[in-house]
Amino acid sequence: MAATEQELSAVFEQTIAADQRIEPRDWMPEAYRRTLIRQIAQHAHSEIIGMQPEGNWILRAPSLRRKAILLAKVQDEAGHGMYLYAAAETLGVDRAELTEKLIANKQKYSSIFNYPTLSYADVGVIGWLVDGAAICNQVPLCRCSYGPYARAMIRICKEESFHQRQGYELLLAMVNGTEAQREMVQESTNRFWWPSLMMFGPPDGDSPNTRQSMAWRIKRHTNDELRQRFVDMTVPQSEALGVTLPDPDLRWNEERGHYDFGEPDWDEFKAVISGSGPCNAQRLAHRRRAHENGAWVREAARAYAEKQTAKRTGRVAA
Amino acid sequence: MTERGSWPLYEVFVRGKRGLNHVHVGSLHAADAEMALHNARDLYTRRNEGVSIWVVRAEDITASSPAEKDPFFAPSGDKVYRHPTFYAIPEEVPHL
Ligand SMILES: [Fe+2]
Ligand SMILES: [Fe+2]
Numbered sequence: 577m578a579a580t581e582q583e584l585s586a587v588f589e590q591t592i593a594a595d596q597r598i599e600p601r602d603w604m605p606e607a608y609r610r611t612l613i614r615q616i617a618q619h620a621h622s623e624i625i626g627m628q629p630e631g632n633w634i635l636r637a638p639s640l641r642r643k644a645i646l647l648a649k650v651q652d653e654a655g656h657g658m659y660l661y662a663a664a665e666t667l668g669v670d671r672a673e674l675t676e677k678l679i680a681n682k683q684k685y686s687s688i689f690n691y692p693t694l695s696y697a698d699v700g701v702i703g704w705l706v707d708g709a710a711i712c713n714q715v716p717l718c719r720c721s722y723g724p725y726a727r728a729m730i731r732i733c734k735e736e737s738f739h740q741r742q743g744y745e746l747l748l749a750m751v752n753g754t755e756a757q758r759e760m761v762q763e764s765t766n767r768f769w770w771p772s773l774m775m776f777g778p779p780d781g782d783s784p785n786t787r788q789s790m791a792w793r794i795k796r797h798t799n800d801e802l803r804q805r806f807v808d809m810t811v812p813q814s815e816a817l818g819v820t821l822p823d824p825d826l827r828w829n830e831e832r833g834h835y836d837f838g839e840p841d842w843d844e845f846k847a848v849i850s851g852s853g854p855c856n857a858q859r860l861a862h863r864r865r866a867h868e869n870g871a872w873v874r875e876a877a878r879a880y881a882e883k884q885t886a887k888r889t890g891r892v893a894a
Numbered sequence: 895m896t897e898r899g900s901w902p903l904y905e906v907f908v909r910g911k912r913g914l915n916h917v918h919v920g921s922l923h924a925a926d927a928e929m930a931l932h933n934a935r936d937l938y939t940r941r942n943e944g945v946s947i948w949v950v951r952a953e954d955i956t957a958s959s960p961a962e963k964d965p966f967f968a969p970s971g972d973k974v975y976r977h978p979t980f981y982a983i984p985e986e987v988p989h990l
Binding site for chain 2: 648651652659663671735885
């Protein structure tokens, strides 16, 4: 007495409408599953690739304190990647398969990680702006309709707050330092401001999947809504730091109750997303190398585990 | 698709503090149970989230079917007399 697809679909729609969570073994439309796999994989890849720009500075941290903080932060990002791959696996894909797709350039990751980190101020600005934008994106995902994704996001959001605060504190230390340090912070802000705004994705008119994702309650807000929220939150923070956000059109709009701001360069966004950003090739090559260099470790550990099992079961049999 | 070195999936359960049950927190890959414990510590308890960890091979878990209207749970559905509120007791009777 198997339920028809129509009945299953009705149950799925009811669950979504009641704002309940879909769990791994529930029936779900194929397109819902595909959308989630793509989004979660992309998100996981971003966390993993995202370790590189900051990892670049671990060995050159200016003090032991900063080094310990940066190390912990980068380790968290690895953890975020693992939580997310685990969530994706509940949808019936294999982590190894997703990694293969990443290094074969068949799945994307956030465009922001294709920009280089040129000074230690970048560590602070990434924590402040990039993790800040990520938080804006991720907080609503804690209520995403797919249970494992939502739970991973709750875990991640708890840890992100440390990321943003350590970045901001680093910047505070620098702007209270020498003139050269203040200039470093401004220069870094100039480079990261626009790419951070692009993290929310293309403008709503150019984001064909948003409507369906919102109907499925995977997404709760449009790209432009989140971008506006980020700008509104960030401007006062920039004023407290005494840095200028590099946008001549940025001003408070009394009528709207929001900041007006300029249009990011969407041609640059498209170019970076499709592979021609300043660091795309380097990021992928690094990830590929790490994966290949780790192959013998994975194989050796597996062989050791098999040997141990054989020994144990051999003893039991004897 | 699985490469030669691929590791099995483990489900991870963490006891947050003494007095609480172990609660499922997620999963991870490891070559064996001991490595799964170490990875679980690094992945799920970086901020003192646990005092004890269980790991179980995912394939060793037997689960009920997930649907909420599952007939599997029907036996408990119609037994209201299992709940204390089923019994009417005069209000003046104390401590019941
Ligand atoms: Fe993260
Ligand atoms: Fe982060």
